Amino acid sequence: MNASVKSAIRVLDLLELFAVTSEPLGVSEIAKRLDLPKSSAQALLLTLAGRGYLSRSDAGYALPAELKVGWVGGIRTRLLGLARPVMHGMAESSGESAFVGMMTSDGRVQFLAKAVSPKEVRYDASLEHLRPAHSTSIGLVMLAHMPEKEAERWLKPSLLVAVTSHTVTDPQKIRQILRAGRKAGYVEVRDANVEGASGVSAPIFGPGGDVIAGLNLGAPSSRYTQHREVLIRIVRTQAAHITQSLRSPLRSGTTPP
Numbered sequence: 536m537n538a539s540v541k542s543a544i545r546v547l548d549l550l551e552l553f554a555v556t557s558e559p560l561g562v563s564e565i566a567k568r569l570d571l572p573k574s575s576a577q578a579l580l581l582t583l584a585g586r587g588y589l590s591r592s593d594a595g596y597a598l599p600a601e602l603k604v605g606w607v608g609g610i611r612t613r614l615l616g617l618a619r620p621v622m623h624g625m626a627e628s629s630g631e632s633a634f635v636g637m638m639t640s641d642g643r644v645q646f647l648a649k650a651v652s653p654k655e656v657r658y659d660a661s662l663e664h665l666r667p668a669h670s671t672s673i674g675l676v677m678l679a680h681m682p683e684k685e686a687e688r689w690l691k692p693s694l695l696v697a698v699t700s701h702t703v704t705d706p707q708k709i710r711q712i713l714r715a716g717r718k719a720g721y722v723e724v725r726d727a728n729v730e731g732a733s734g735v736s737a738p739i740f741g742p743g744g745d746v747i748a749g750l751n752l753g754a755p756s757s758r759y760t761q762h763r764e765v766l767i768r769i770v771r772t773q774a775a776h777i778t779q780s781l782r783s784p785l786r787s788g789t790t791p792p
Contacts, residue, residue, distance in 0.1 A: 542579075544640055545571065549579055550588065550598070554612050559595035568663060570641070610741050610781065611637070614748055615648055617780045618739075621773050622650035622750075629762075629769050631754040632658050635739070636673040637747065642689040643667060644674040647748075658732045658753040669709055670698040670728040672721075672736035673749030678709075679716035680738045680746040686713065701726040721771055723763070726756055733759035735767050737774035742782050750774040 548569050553560070560568075566576040580596050583589040589596045614635070622633035630653065636646040643665040651659050668674025668689055678686040695704040703709055716722035725733045734753035741747040750773060752766045753759075759766065 545569070545575070545579060546583070548640060549576075549583065551611055553589065553596070553598040559592060559597040561595040565596070570665075610747060611647075614739065614777070614781065617777050618748075618750070619648055619650070621777060622648065625752060625769055625773055626650040626652055629752055629766055630654055631752045631758070631762075631766060632660075634660065634673070634751040634753060636671075636749055636751065638668055638674060638677050639665060642694065644671045644677075644749075646673075652754070656755060658729075658734070658755060660729075660753070666728055667694070667696060667698060669695055669704070670702045670724070671751075672724045672734050673751050675709075675712055675724065676716055676722040676736040676738050676749045677746050679713040679722060680740075698728050699726055699730050701730070703727065721767055723767075725759075731756050735759075735763070735770050737770045738778075739774050739781070740778045747781075750777065 549565070552565070552568060562573060562577050562580060565571070565580065566573045569576065571579075580589060580591075584591045584596060587599070590599045618635045622635060625631075625633040632652045633650045634646050635648050636644050639645055644667075645665055646660060646662045649660070649662065651657060666674070668678060678689060690706045690709055692704075692706060695706065695709070696702075697704050703712065712722060721735055721737045723733070723735045732753055733756040734751050736749040736751040738746045739748040739750055750770055752770050754762070754766070
């Protein structure tokens, strides 16, 4: 990857981050979230602010309001507008926590939004922490539904670290999980990213038919085992609903949700 392409990717990562962030962010926080050197983050932010793509205040940097529903963030912004109410309904009907996430350019999973279970004992997770794709059901279901050659990039043994004692790190076993997930339309994980937490994810496809995100329900493992069939059905149904909404063209004169 040459320097120009790498810089372009960093700019897009920055703009997409701001498209789904409601509060201003400082240089250190942005560098941490995108795994950038602080000096590089500072230079990119100053450039984008100077060209009017970001606004700058004492609180940090933010996307100008007029760009929030425009081209910046594109399908990602529309996805979140559709997914948030769906996830709140999922959390209410299932009693478990709902998440939507995407894979980053370096093969990790970022949760973009969540609706937490109303129960006192529940699974919750930070939106800031990036997770290895192979340890999460969102990552695995996205790998299962992307072109095989692209998925293979993230199945190198050096990348398949064990997050818990239950994380599958054998490339062949992961390929079996991906084949099964592609056929079934969902992927489950049990204690693979967090001990005592399990979940299921289904793919969300964009207008072009490519997988762009995963929709998840996560729960304490004992409760997940007890109710897994219901949780699988909810996730598959609602992921398909979001996909259908994304594929429906926006009416003239409207903006994404």
